[in-house]
Amino acid sequence: MKQNSVKKGNDRQSRVSRVLIYLILIIFVVFYFLPLYVMMVNSLKPLEEIRSGGMLNIPLVWTLDPWRSAWASAQIGVDPSGLKPYFINSIIMTVPAVIIATILGSLNGYVLTKWQFKGHGLVFGLLLLSCFIPFQIVLIPMAKLLGIFGMAGTTQGLILVHVVYGIGFSTLFFRNYYAAFPTEIVKAAQIDGAGFFRIFSRVLLPSSGPIIVVTIIWLFTNIWNDFLFGASFADFDSIPMTVALNNLVSSSTGVKEYNVHFAGAILAALPTLIVYIVSGRYFVRGLMAGAVKG
Amino acid sequence: MASVTIQNLQKSFSSVEVLKGIDLHIEDGGFLVLVGPSGCGKSTLLNTIAGLEEFSGGDIRIGNHSVAGLHPSKRNIAMVFQSYALYPNMTVFENISFGMEMQGVEKKSRTELVNKVAKTLQISELLNRKPGQLSGGQRQRVAMGRAIVREPEVFLFDEPLSNLDAKLRIDMRTEIKRLHRRLGSTIIYVTHDQVEAMTLATKIAVLKDGYIQQYGSPYEVYNNPKNVFVANFMGAPAMNLMDGVIKKIEGEIEFQVKNSQGDVLSLPVRKIKGLSGYIDDKVICGLRPEAITDINVFNSEANDEIVKRVVQVDIVEPAGSDTFVILQLGKKEVVARLKGDSRVSAGEKVELTFNLSQVVFFDRKTEERIR
Numbered sequence: 001m002k003q004n005s006v007k008k009g010n011d012r013q014s015r016v017s018r019v020l021i022y023l024i025l026i027i028f029v030v031f032y033f034l035p036l037y038v039m040m041v042n043s044l045k046p047l048e049e050i051r052s053g054g055m056l057n058i059p060l061v062w063t064l065d066p067w068r069s070a071w072a073s074a075q076i077g078v079d080p081s082g083l084k085p086y087f088i089n090s091i092i093m094t095v096p097a098v099i100i101a102t103i104l105g106s107l108n109g110y111v112l113t114k115w116q117f118k119g120h121g122l123v124f125g126l127l128l129l130s131c132f133i134p135f136q137i138v139l140i141p142m143a144k145l146l147g148i149f150g151m152a153g154t155t156q157g158l159i160l161v162h163v164v165y166g167i168g169f170s171t172l173f174f175r176n177y178y179a180a181f182p183t184e185i186v187k188a189a190q191i192d193g194a195g196f197f198r199i200f201s202r203v204l205l206p207s208s209g210p211i212i213v214v215t216i217i218w219l220f221t222n223i224w225n226d227f228l229f230g231a232s233f234a235d236f237d238s239i240p241m242t243v244a245l246n247n248l249v250s251s252s253t254g255v256k257e258y259n260v261h262f263a264g265a266i267l268a269a270l271p272t273l274i275v276y277i278v279s280g281r282y283f284v285r286g287l288m289a290g291a292v293k294g
Numbered sequence: 295m296a297s298v299t300i301q302n303l304q305k306s307f308s309s310v311e312v313l314k315g316i317d318l319h320i321e322d323g324g325f326l327v328l329v330g331p332s333g334c335g336k337s338t339l340l341n342t343i344a345g346l347e348e349f350s351g352g353d354i355r356i357g358n359h360s361v362a363g364l365h366p367s368k369r370n371i372a373m374v375f376q377s378y379a380l381y382p383n384m385t386v387f388e389n390i391s392f393g394m395e396m397q398g399v400e401k402k403s404r405t406e407l408v409n410k411v412a413k414t415l416q417i418s419e420l421l422n423r424k425p426g427q428l429s430g431g432q433r434q435r436v437a438m439g440r441a442i443v444r445e446p447e448v449f450l451f452d453e454p455l456s457n458l459d460a461k462l463r464i465d466m467r468t469e470i471k472r473l474h475r476r477l478g479s480t481i482i483y484v485t486h487d488q489v490e491a492m493t494l495a496t497k498i499a500v501l502k503d504g505y506i507q508q509y510g511s512p513y514e515v516y517n518n519p520k521n522v523f524v525a526n527f528m529g530a531p532a533m534n535l536m537d538g539v540i541k542k543i544e545g546e547i548e549f550q551v552k553n554s555q556g557d558v559l560s561l562p563v564r565k566i567k568g569l570s571g572y573i574d575d576k577v578i579c580g581l582r583p584e585a586i587t588d589i590n591v592f593n594s595e596a597n598d599e600i601v602k603r604v605v606q607v608d609i610v611e612p613a614g615s616d617t618f619v620i621l622q623l624g625k626k627e628v629v630a631r632l633k634g635d636s637r638v639s640a641g642e643k644v645e646l647t648f649n650l651s652q653v654v655f656f657d658r659k660t661e662e663r664i665r
Contacts, residue, residue, distance in 0.1 A: 184379035187346050188440075192393035193367030202392075206383035 043067065043262035050258050066259035070248070070267060074260050077247045083264055086244030090224060091271075093155050093240055097162035098219045104163070105170020105215060106208065110200050112171070113178040114186045124175060130168035135228050146233060153235030161233060162223045170215045177211040178204065213282035221272045241268045296357035296370070296447040296480060297322045298343070304351035305335075305342055312338045314504040315352070320497060325474055325481045329491040330501035331527070336484045337452060339501070343482060344373050344450050356448055367396070369448075372441035376453040378433045380425040380440075386412075387421040390439045411443045431462045438473070451483040455490065467493060488528050492516065500524050517652060522661040525580045525654065531631075534586070536579045536624035537658075540572045549579050549655075554622035559603055561648055566655060568664040577664065578656040583618070585649040586630035592647050599650040605630075607642050619646075 042050055043066050045059040072082035111117075112124050142161060143152070151157030181204065189199045230240040239247075245268045249261050298320045305313040312335045320326040328336040341347040343354055345366035354361050361369045380389050390411060391404045399407075412418045415435045425433055434454065441449055451470070455463045471494055474481055485491055491498050491512070498515045500507040500523075508520040519525035525533045538551035541560070547569050548560045561579075563569060569577070592600045608627070611618040617632040630646055638644050655664040 182377055182379060184375040184377050185381060187341075187344075187366075188373065188375060188379040189381070189392070190346065191344060191366045191371070191373050192440075192444075193365075193396035194392070198396065203381050203383070 039262040039266055043259050043266060045259055047255070047257055047259055066257070066263040067267075069257070070260045070264035074248055074257070074264065075251050076244050077251055083241065083244055083248065083267055086239055086241045087267065089155065089234075089238055089244075090241040093158050093162070093238070094220060094223045094271075097159045097166065097223050098216055100159070101163045101166030101170050101219050102212065102215050104167050105172075106174045106205070106212070107200070108167065108171040109174025109176075109178045110204055112175045113181070114183060114199075114204075115196070124171070127168050127171045130165070131172065135165075139228070139232055143233065153233065153238060155238040157233055158229060158238060158240070161229050162219075162226070166219045166223065169218060173211055173215045173218070174208070177208065181207065210282050213279045217275055217279060220275050224272050297324075298326075298448055298480060298482065299355040300339075300343070300352070301355075302352035303339070303342065303349055303354060305338055305347065305349045312504055313342070313349070316504075316506055318499055318506065318509060320480060320482065323478050323480055325483065325494055325496045327491040327495035327498050328482065328484045328501060329486065329488055329498060329527070330507075332486060334501040335504045336486075336501050340373075340450055340452055340482060340484045343448075344371055345369050367393075370446050371448045371450055372444040372446040373450040373452065374437045374441050374454045376456055378425070378437040378457075380433060380436055382425055385422050385424055386417065386428070386436050386439075389425065389436055390443050393440065393444055407443055408439075411439045415439050415442070430458050431466065434458065434466055438470075442473075442477070447480065449479055449481045451481065453485055454483075456485070456487070470494065489530060492528070498528075500527060518663075519580070519654060520663055522578060522580075522656045525656070529582065531583050531618065531629045533580045533582050533654075534623075534626070534628040535656075536581070536626055536628060537576060538579055538624050539574065539576055540569055540655075542570075542573045547573075549577070549653075551579065551624040553606065554608075555606070559605070559623065561603075561650055561653075562598065562601060563650065563653065563655075564599055566653075566664060569655060572655075572657075572664065576658050578658055578661075579624075580654040580656065581628075581648070581650075582652060583629040583631040585652055586621075586628070587647055587649070588632050588636055589645055589647050591633070592649050597651070601648050601650065602645050603648055604643055604645050607638055607640055607644055610638055610640050619644075 038055060041058055042055065044062055044064070046061055046063055046065070049060060070082060071084055071087075073080055074082050076083065076086070108127065112120050146152045146157045146160070149157070149160075151160060185203060186199055189203050194202060224240075225242060226240070227242040227246070230243040231246075234240060234243060245264050248264050298318070300316055300318040303313055303316040304311070316339060318326070328339060330336050338347065342349045343356075343361075345361065345364060349362075356369060356371070381392065384392065387408055390408045394404045394407065408421070409418070412421055415438060417432065417435050417439060420428060420432060420436070425436065428436065437454070454470070455466050458466060467490060470483075474494075483490075483494060495512050497510065498512055499509045500515060502523055508515055508524045510518075515524060516528050519528065519533070522535065526535065536551045538549050540563075541548050541550050543560075547563045547566075549563050550558050550560045553559055589602055605621050605623075607619050608622050609620040611620070612634070615634050617634055617636045617638070619630040619632055619636075619638055621628045621630060632638065632646075656662065657664055
């Protein structure tokens with residue numbers, strides 16, 4: 001009887017603490033989502049409604065005009081072009097950079113774990129070091145190099161910069177993943193007569209799904225969101241989305257169109273958001289796979 | 295099918311010498327087991343034969359050809375790995391046919407061969423599964439299938455059974471032996487399990503510290519160990535090694551060992567001539583557990599190398615088919631192997647038979663055999 005009442009007490013206690021935990025979590029979620037909510041509701045309001053206050057209110061008049069304007073007709077710098085051309089700039093910069101950095105990273109990881117050469121540790125260490133060099137330090141030398149290569153102000157130049165910076169992390173990811181991949185399998189493939197690239201493409205790569213996703217998410221987010229390199233190295237026709245967004249917000253034609261700015265900001269964040277939602281579950285899985293065994 | 299000859303093979307990793315001059319010859323159709331403790335170089339030796347590692351000196355010949363510098367896939371070998379090393383992304387069928395695909399064998403004949411091999415290994419119904427969906431034993435079969443389908447001159451096995459549970463291991467052991475009989479191929483097999491070595495081999499090479507300690511048939515290695523290491527390594531339970539003194543009493547040589555009470559137990563030694571140089575010296579006496587047993591097992595009347603002695607039983611370990619009795623002799627535990635139905639109890643004094651026809655002696659310093 002006594003034991004039973006103790007148990008009941010424990011039950012009540014655990015229920016109370018559980019409610020408390022959820023309450024705190026919910027508060028954090030609300031807090032975290034508040035900015036997105038503000039952006040969302042205000043991007044769907046006419047400008048007058050924003051100016052009359054009530055930033056947290058649901059729109060009285062729903063409108064998609066701010067979105068249309070941000071996409072196609074808003075003033076960016078001197079052009080009333082909207083964000084569309086810059087969105088496309090960002091895509092043609094980000095996609096090749098991500099693909100190239102991922103391929104090079106996976107090859108690096110493959111060589112560093114399965115075809116080890118003298119000094120492989122040093123090479124890996126140097127590649128890792130590149131992850132920790134602040135962007136600002138390389139701005140001037142990089143500008144100089146791009147000039148020498150004749151790539152100054154071009155999208156190719158930006159791709160090169162992002163690939164160079166991306167290789168460090170992509171190599172780290174793949175190296176750790178392949179370190180856990182049994183070397184005996186590579187030996188078996190050698191005996192079976194597969195060469196360097198065949199072993200890579202037929203045996204390792206098909207087993208690398210999770211880590212490819214992790215690398216792509218990581219690189220895509222970083223490259224898409226980069227502002228500094230875009231602002232420093234891009235010319236008029238290669239300006240990426242982030243820089244264009246800044247220009248949108250700072251080019252004023254009298255009134256600040258907050259609703260258009262909000263819509264533009266969401267547009268700029270949309271691709272990374274989609275990448276996360278589509279492949280986010282692999283992200284955790286892939287990071288774990290590398291972390292536990294690597 | 296081919297013989298394998300290894301001449302003065304050396305291998306070092308930077309400054310560490312792993313193989314220090316290995317000489318081996320295994321005849322066509324032979325089953326060579328490389329056995330030794332971990333770190334003895336046996337897996338390295340296998341890898342150099344496979345071509346997965348280069349050797350630094352000496353030569354390896356498969357058939358009549360030196361394979362130095364030859365790519366693993368060109369050596370006419372197949373290897374079964376400890377972890378099975380199946381390609382995780384491919385089905386069983388693709389795993390087995392991958393090698394042929396790399397050699398450019400036509401798809402039709404590939405399918406035919408895979409089906410044939412799958413049938414002999416009884417894995418036909420698994421062909422469309424991925425390795426992740428197979429049990430340990432099934433993976434093992436697939437790994438063997440991948441080796442067999444290559445129709446190699448030499449099979450290399452690298453501890454293929456050590457990831458299986460005890461019962462399956464014994465089943466697969468029999469299976470490998472059956473496979474060897476059916477294919478008649480040359481096999482080189484690495485293990486640290488001396489029972490596997492004894493049961494499978496036609497020839498055993500015992501390795502330690504990069505040297506071959508002894509190379510011979512299982513019978514030779516078991517009954518005529520060259521040194522203390524081999525004597526101790528082969529056999530389960532291991533050979534009893536007792537410290538004692540050689541005495542010459544009335545013209546006959548005897549080995550004397552003290553029991554736990556300090557009393558002397560003396561055993562007559564007849565045939566080992568080398569011992570005459572060790573009179574009044576300490577030596578190590580090696581006697582297999584099965585040579586110390588119940589009094590009615592051997593007929594002591596006819597043979598003066600079979601003697602009866604009273605000993606004090608320390609511990610009794612019944613094991614069903616046998617009863618192991620542990621005694622204290624020469625400050626060491628000595629195991630006697632009695633019949634399963636022997637009734638002895640701990641602390642008791644019993645009379646046991648010592649069969650000294652297979653007794654061996656070792657020098658205490660060099661640990662080499664005294665013959």
